[in-house]
Amino acid sequence: MEDKSPILEASVILEACPPTLEDREKAFAVLRQSFACYSSFHAVSVPDLQDEGEFRRKRERVSNDEFAAWLRRLTKKPLSLYKVSKTCTREEFDAWLGQAQTLGCTDVFIVGGDASDKQYKSGALQVCEAAAQAREKGFNCGGIIIPTRRKNFVARPASQDETERVLAKIRDCGFTFFSTQILYESEWMCCLLLDLVGSMGKEQQPKIFLTFSPLVTSEDIAFCKKTLGVFIPKDIERTLKGARSMREASISVLIGVWDRISSFAAQIGYPDEKLGVNVEYLDSRNPRAVDASFELAEEFGRIFRRKTKVATKA
16 A cells, blocks of 8 residues: 555645634635635645644644545545544544544554653553554554754764654654654755665655745744744744745745755755655634645645656656
8 A cells, every 4th residue: 555655646735734613614714715726736634733732722623533524525635644642542543543544544644742741641652553553554654854853963873863763763663754844944954864865775765745834924933933843044034024025935935945955855866756845834714824825835836847847858
């Protein structure tokens, strides 16, 4: 089944976030319009948001499998789901996998806990345990990369940075693909790609989706930095805040980050077909935020179409 994984064939993923119950109808209306207007992305993913842990706030939210079922009625594009393994037992995870199968989902991102010192329920699954259970049922498994979770650009033991974590997930959990934390600069990710090229052959190197999210307000910047831990360089932040249109400036910055990372990947020999993009929005209630992400996904769809045409002619 892994050879037929839809996500391994995709270049552009649109990550749609489950809304809160309070904002459900407004968010659904915004998404109906966006899915009707844009279609150049290749797959859709749905995160498993943990508000109390990740965002440190209490929110009642549409579950990711329920939201995915609703999205299935809007689009027939391949669907992938995220799951935080530490929130469920083996039996609960098995039931969730069954629901994913009914939606035609064959690709799952499995995420660990949001804090090492947090107490989870008895019997909560570790990432590799969940991955083994999912693979037994025929699922392809992937994870998340946080490029900045590493020592600075100095000689360092690999075991102390993100590269070793990624290698362990590939080796021990059977992961074949990853999405990254939201990126607003390129150097950290380029270092990680260089490490991977030096650590394994091309056949073993995973498919990596670089995650981008356009920002449309100053509140978006603050949320990204303080809550999500996204690294936004000071010069980029000044550019965004000083732009006549933060939305357009943000989209331009993100395409520039993609250009730098993809060019570097080509120079060091990282397989072209193993680098894609994942586009997400921060606020499902804000039509401007959602539309900006769909617009960026559409632009990336055009970029990859041009790449395919050039490769075909060559």
